[in-house]
Amino acid sequence: QVQLVQSGAEVKKPGASVKVSCKASGYTFTDYYVHWVRQAPGKGLEWMGWINPNTGGGNSAQKFQGRVTMTRDTSISTAYMELSRLKSDDTAVYYCARPETSNLYYFDYWGQGTVVTVSS
Amino acid sequence: EIVLTQSSDFQSVTPKEKVTITCRASQSIGRSLHWYQQKPDQSPKLLIKYASQSISGVPSRFSGSGSGTDFTLSINSLEAEDAATYYCQQSHSLPLTFGGGTKVEIK
Numbered sequence: 001q002v003q004l005v006q007s008g009a010e011v012k013k014p015g016a017s018v019k020v021s022c023k024a025s026g027y028t029f030t031d032y033y034v035h036w037v038r039q040a041p042g043k044g045l046e047w048m049g050w051i052n053p054n055t056g057g058g059n060s061a062q063k064f065q066g067r068v069t070m071t072r073d074t075s076i077s078t079a080y081m082e083l084s085r086l087k088s089d090d091t092a093v094y095y096c097a098r099p100e101t102s103n104l105y106y107f108d109y110w111g112q113g114t115v116v117t118v119s120s
Numbered sequence: 121e122i123v124l125t126q127s128s129d130f131q132s133v134t135p136k137e138k139v140t141i142t143c144r145a146s147q148s149i150g151r152s153l154h155w156y157q158q159k160p161d162q163s164p165k166l167l168i169k170y171a172s173q174s175i176s177g178v179p180s181r182f183s184g185s186g187s188g189t190d191f192t193l194s195i196n197s198l199e200a201e202d203a204a205t206y207y208c209q210q211s212h213s214l215p216l217t218f219g220g221g222t223k224v225e226i227k
Binding site: 044059062100 | 154166175209216218
């Protein structure tokens with residue numbers, strides 16, 4: 001069965017970076033894009049971007065461009081999202097998500113979420 | 121950027137009642153609108169794709185309709201387990217965007 005298992009909670013200081021991992025299993029990792037979505041406490045869902053695990057290419061929302069880096073390691077079927085220059089309003093749960101088919105943009109599988117807390 | 125507006129933040133509903141949640145897009149998105157359910161401390165779950173297409177394993181009491189700019193998620197005969205926040209999401213153009221969510225509480 002398809003599973004996306006994310007890394008554990010992180011606490012970071014403002015200005016630092018965080019790197020969240022998303023390990024995929026139950027399907028061919030390189031056949032599906034991996035997207036990242038975040039949710040601030042008590043707030044709605046916010047799309048951050050995607051990576052094509054086959055090529056390493058991708059796209060990110062303009063809001064995060066210059067601060068977000070999405071990478072992958074195909075040898076271990078894992079995608080990564082690194083967010084730099086953290087601010088307090090980056091405190092959120094970060095999810096990875098997989099679309100139903102590679103080039104579609106809605107999600108039928110989600111990771112369990114990674115809580116990132118930014119606090120001095 | 122396409123803005124999705126869910127008209128109500130909160131609904132308090134009696135079991136077995138019908139629930140209607142609306143989502144309006146700031147421009148026409150055809151039928152590229154999807155619905156998710158999120159329960160507390162859980163990841164979102166896909167309920168409906170492309171405005172009205174059902175998802176395997178989702179109870180038949182969940183249905184969707186609409187096209188263009190106006191969309192509706194309906195829950196027929198609400199059950200206690202349906203207490204959750206519901207989000208719409210558009211895939212018409214990047215950046216992907218979500219509605220603000222509608223929380224459904226069971227009375």
